[in-house]
Amino acid sequence: MSDVDPALADLCTTADAIAAGRLTSVQAVEACLVRIEAWQPRTNAFLRLGREKALDQARAMDREIAAGRRRGPLHGVPMAHKDMYYRKGEISTGGSAIRRDWVAPVTATALQKLDAAGVVELGFLNMAEFAAGPTGHNVHYGPCRNPWDPTRVTGGSSSGSGAAVAARMIHGALGSDTGGSIRLPASACGVVGMKATYGRVSRAGAVARSWSLDHVGPLTRTVRDNARMLGVLAGPDPDDSTTSERPVPDYEALLAGGVAGLAIGLALPEALVPLDPQVGAAVQAAADMLGRLGARVVPARLPDFTALYRAAEVIVKCEAAAMHRPWMEADAPYANQVRSRAEAGYFIPATHYIDALRLRAHFTREFLDTAMAGVDAVLLPAIPFPIPTIAETDVEASGGPATLKMVASFTGLTRPFNTLGLPALSVPCGFDTNGAPIGLQLVGRPFDEALLYRVGHAYQGATDHHRRVPT
Amino acid sequence: MTPEFDGPTFDDKRLAELKEEVEILCKAVLDASRARLAFDDEPAAFASLLAREAK
Numbered sequence: 001m002s003d004v005d006p007a008l009a010d011l012c013t014t015a016d017a018i019a020a021g022r023l024t025s026v027q028a029v030e031a032c033l034v035r036i037e038a039w040q041p042r043t044n045a046f047l048r049l050g051r052e053k054a055l056d057q058a059r060a061m062d063r064e065i066a067a068g069r070r071r072g073p074l075h076g077v078p079m080a081h082k083d084m085y086y087r088k089g090e091i092s093t094g095g096s097a098i099r100r101d102w103v104a105p106v107t108a109t110a111l112q113k114l115d116a117a118g119v120v121e122l123g124f125l126n127m128a129e130f131a132a133g134p135t136g137h138n139v140h141y142g143p144c145r146n147p148w149d150p151t152r153v154t155g156g157s158s159s160g161s162g163a164a165v166a167a168r169m170i171h172g173a174l175g176s177d178t179g180g181s182i183r184l185p186a187s188a189c190g191v192v193g194m195k196a197t198y199g200r201v202s203r204a205g206a207v208a209r210s211w212s213l214d215h216v217g218p219l220t221r222t223v224r225d226n227a228r229m230l231g232v233l234a235g236p237d238p239d240d241s242t243t244s245e246r247p248v249p250d251y252e253a254l255l256a257g258g259v260a261g262l263a264i265g266l267a268l269p270e271a272l273v274p275l276d277p278q279v280g281a282a283v284q285a286a287a288d289m290l291g292r293l294g295a296r297v298v299p300a301r302l303p304d305f306t307a308l309y310r311a312a313e314v315i316v317k318c319e320a321a322a323m324h325r326p327w328m329e330a331d332a333p334y335a336n337q338v339r340s341r342a343e344a345g346y347f348i349p350a351t352h353y354i355d356a357l358r359l360r361a362h363f364t365r366e367f368l369d370t371a372m373a374g375v376d377a378v379l380l381p382a383i384p385f386p387i388p389t390i391a392e393t394d395v396e397a398s399g400g401p402a403t404l405k406m407v408a409s410f411t412g413l414t415r416p417f418n419t420l421g422l423p424a425l426s427v428p429c430g431f432d433t434n435g436a437p438i439g440l441q442l443v444g445r446p447f448d449e450a451l452l453y454r455v456g457h458a459y460q461g462a463t464d465h466h467r468r469v470p471t
Numbered sequence: 472m473t474p475e476f477d478g479p480t481f482d483d484k485r486l487a488e489l490k491e492e493v494e495i496l497c498k499a500v501l502d503a504s505r506a507r508l509a510f511d512d513e514p515a516a517f518a519s520l521l522a523r524e525a526k
Contacts, residue, residue, distance in 0.1 A: 197521060242518070246525060310499030317496075321478065328479040343485075346478035347493045355504040357514035362507040364520055421521050448526035 007031035008469065011077055011171040011225035012252075018065065018076040025058035025065075025076030028171075029120055032078040035169045036122070043145045043154075045163040047083045047093060049123040054078065057120045073228055074172075075118030081174040082158045083124035084131060084207035085111050094207040095127040095157075097140040097333045108205025109237045110174055110216050117232040122170055125160025131176055131209040132320070132338045133157055134184055134410040135393045139335040143390050146189060147470035148436050152387045155188035155410070157181040157209075161219045162189035166437075167470055172220045172229050178209040178316065180382075180414025182217045183426035187382035187439025190428045190465065192226045192456065193219045197447045198421035199244040201230070202237035208323060210316040212357060213418040222466055223427060223456035227251035230449060246447055254450045255457040259293045262455065265300025265375035272305060273412035276385040282430035282438040283381045286459060290379070293458050300371045300378045305416050308363045311356035312419045318353040321345025337395045364420045368445065376451055378443040381413055382426045387436035417443055425452040428465040437465070 017023035086104030136159030144159035147167040158175030162185025175182040186193025218229035320342035
């Protein structure tokens, strides 16, 4: 790898080069630091950069490799994470002013697993305040900017994760997803994001937005990278009782299956949200490509999500209202839109909250019996329109009905799969006329992340959207 | 619905907005519940369904 900028190599290539002694972890970290120096002023992706600590970690990783010890499949790889994963003894802001100086008392399970696999942590990344917001705005730390066009949003709430991975500042990042917060920035920034099945990845030690709908997951440059990272993150955790005991497959080993013989349901759901023709054409072209690769592509009929949307709002608002009550009663410094989105939760009867939770099984059953009947996965867009500008979506500054409607429609095609608990993978599938990325979304049956990766990997093997680098 | 009964306090204008928002949400959930839920449905059925339908 001596003649190639190590920061431009993907996660798996970097990890394998370190393991084989062709690259040191220090070289990998230094290359990322050069990228960060160039791209941080343009993107505002990092909230905190731990340069010396990361270099110390990298030197330790290199000593271990020299001694014949490899911690795991991510040994020596530089990453950074959404600033909501607790690291014991370190500040963790959750993107908020309230926790600007708060020091975490524990380390998140996801970080513990990445530590055990050998990841080098470069720092923590920008995000929507308390993971509440789909665009990447943050009134306390400034908006995160899209590497493809700094006037445009990154998507949120894992805004820094999407921007930093896309700009090749890091090889992978943790995000979290309550209504699309991994898949939206993945789509808007042209990277890969996985929201796995509810219970597949531990949420312990991560700031909650809604305990019932939150999902922890990886953002990476390629599907293979994502499969490797999820393989490290997935599995049961005694600190999160919602995690599944189900064995974790070797996702990376299962990538090579191809799509021949698979049935893919294509949904271009105009009835749910208005779909921009550019986005529809890009997803249709992806479906055509999967067809040429041997998949049987058939129309998918999505159920009416109107009631599901409302039930999800009830769940999020009630849970957010409960956890934020002490700060809200004290009139703590929230952004207006973060505060206002939770306030209704104080007035929703407990019976309605419980009924919303009881409805989830019915909604999931209906989706499996309709959209997924006879197919292995459903293909649909992630974001239904071209990526808007930061100014167009600034609800704090303008907040007019059109702005609010656009922000709400951001999540129209991602939110349902948090309530349904189903795995959903976002993969780059093109660029709009503004030069901003377009992402597709693949939705699967419970715990069938391996199949989604298999489809996404086959697609990336036949396309080059994921290889383009913002300049 | 009064400002005192639970949580933070709100002025009358905001209370009116919240009342409207809550009514929409509650009606949707109530309608969906009446159409789908039976006595024995419990929230944990969701996790059981994911496990049962796992691939």
